[in-house]
Amino acid sequence: MAFGKPSGALDKAAKALATAGGIAHIAFFSLFAFRVVSGGGVGRFAHVLFATLALIGLGSEFLGWSLIKFGGKTKIRRLGLWAIALSTGLAAVLLVVASVTG
Secondary structure, eight states: OOTTOOOSHHHHHHHHHHHHHHHHHHHHHHHHHHHHHHOOTHHHHHHHHHHHHHHHHHHHHHHHHHHHHHHTTSTHHHHHHHHHHHHHHHHHHHHHHHHHOO
């Protein structure tokens, strides 16, 4: 396997999921940051927390994508898959919160 080339369908799917998840996390961060600026009261603290979770998810997506891209067939690639899975779970939680607190 050449350096930086995908090793199979799983890597391609994970990279696509990371890209889509990154876009979703940017959207969630924008949504919750807007709610922090425009809202008030106790909800502001919760929205700051969710905006922070969106940034953590975005970082996890980028880390996972990088580890898969440059990890080759080493064990570090598996950490990239787990980072993308963590970020996808965070995106699911943020989607539920955004839909409930709309």
